[in-house]
Amino acid sequence: MLFYLGLSALFVILATLAFLLLGEPSYLAATHLVFSLAVLPLVFAAIAHFVPVLTRSAGAPQGIWLAPLLLQGAGFLVFLHFFGVANTSALNLAAVISLLLALAFAGWLMVRARRCLGKPHPGWRWYLASLAFLVTGLALVLVMHYWPAERQAFRLLHLHLNTLGFIGLTAIGTLQVLLPTVLSGPDTDAAARLRLDLPLAVAGVLLVGLGAAFCLPLSLVGAGFLFYITCRPGLSWLSRYGLPAIIADGASAGLAASLCGFLLLLAFGVAHALGLLEGRNAIPAFMAAFLLPLVSGALSQLLPVWRYPGRRTPVRDRAREVLVKRGAMRALLFICGGVLLAFGHNEGLWLAAGGLLLFLNDLIASFCFPVPK
Template sequence: MKQLGLSAVLCFLLALVLGASALLIPVAALHLVFAVGILPLIFGAMLHFVPVLTRSTAPHPGIAALPFIALLVGIPVVLAIQGILPRSALHAAATVDLAIAAILIAWMVRRARRTLGAPHPGWRWYAASLSLLVLALLAVPPLAAGVSPLAFRLFHLHANTLGFVGLAALGTLPVLLPTALGKPDPQAAPWLRRRLFVAVAGVLFVSLGAALWWPLTLVGGSFLAVLSLGLLAHWWRAFTPGVLFADGASTSLAAALAGYGALLLAGALHGARLAVADGMVLGFGAAFLLPLVSGALSQLLPVWRFPGPISPARQEMRRCLVRFGRLRAFLFPLAGAACIVDYIPVALLLAAAGLLLFAVDLVSALAIALRVPPPAR
């Protein structure tokens, strides 16, 4: 799975360079991040966490290969949007990704049913996330055919960002952040169990409202904002700021959640016609995705490279990855804020600075990964 993490970082860098230089049109650059980078990475993260949540074995090699198939499928999506391939490639790619999502949902349900005792509720968030991805992909054929393009585009956008990506993140963060801190959170499972219905309802309200009737977005956005900011407040109380912001990984994850909440508030202003939305998607990438991915990879890459018991090599690799984590957690949300107020050049510079800092940490960590062999299985 570490290859998916590195691929996602590379996609961010390529999208930033190719988009800023106008070698890719903005929509193609965004799909380079989402379709080639983020979607396969989320699939891979699900395959990592679901066996833990259901107390089961590692996935079958055929299942484990699905994120890599999704990565390959994402490339023609970018080329089709750029105009290099025919638009029919979008239909084929959406069909393959939809099939992968359906297979993963069935795999998760089967794992959950076979769990000895009750499975951790986090797996339901992943199933819900994939279900929203299916809905987003079902909008691709009419969107590509030009049928109500604005409505389907807005539904596809929100079901993907807040639905697929957002639910996967909200289902992971209550478990991942305490793990990064090395401190258990007894409230994580109850929070996940109680909040799923509200989160799914919020995403559906926002997605349908954006496509059909904007006041619904205010209802859904308020649901999601209360959830995300409430979780952040819980972390503040449970771990205290001194602990929460002492570690580069946890600081980045907390910054991602704060950025998510801030973007929802900005989206509400846009829905009420009080703000423009030109930079909202870029803001989502800068304020939420970048700190989320960099923080998650800071915690997960050492585990993926050196599985099993904690080892000195894993700890050293993690120290490298979190070195500039707190600085990145400042730069990325600042870039997101610049996007929201339409200072795009400033936002790109701030995001590039944060990405370069992570790249420096990543190179140092990879040097350790290459120098020290993984443990024997």
């Protein structure tokens, strides 16, 4: 299941980039295709994978693994709506399905945390907060339908709660567990940092979202909060592992690049708030500079584990070795592509597509044509 969701997310993102390069569909349809059909199911799967680790409990039950599949179905309805094929009823149905699944997921998460022997890792609270933002963002889809006069404000709030709140908080919480695992060196400050930074992270997302929708100065304060909590793990990694070690491993290079991409996008968001950049470029830049290095870096580490579960084996090690080999190069392409897109240059799509094709080439080489040793 996890392996399938990882692969399907990659192919949806690649197909979306190809469509955009060909001029179809619109950015709005493409954005919802990536977020609802690729990213949302994959994030749910990642949460289901990490929660048992954070709560020192058994693996997720079969019912939990149905959620990403149902989300893919709902995501397809969302895409059809924004592509102009399905009506608003299909969009509302997809929002309700996704909202109920998010609530069920949050309930399962809280049960696991409550039953944990001892204190669970504070990373689980970041997942809970991200799901709360997702639920709110999905509820706003229905609110926009019944309160069209405030549609623009609620649309902006929906956008920021989903991107910075759901995806952003999930990513920042996961990165602080995953990157030390990649580099085989525990970050002893991560748990305390996650515990202390969560209130600031939640406040930052709320301020950015409410500021973008209703009161611009609030968004600038919120961006400052998010910039602070994003810098903290990055500086800790530089101090603990050093830049050469982070770049040398393709998985950690991608994960670290995604953190840098998030910081860049916060800066671009501030520039947009001040009228220096166009807001319509923010979402494709978010996809290229943040999502793509995040997904490719995480999957470089996780796909071999998902494909060959259980004890570590030479086959799994060789698959990972191939996947991480060009990780730093891919990360550079993604970041450069995101910067170009943020400034309105569509050539950035080619760089993002090139980085993704490199990853898919390595993926095929690692699993379809493994090199014997």
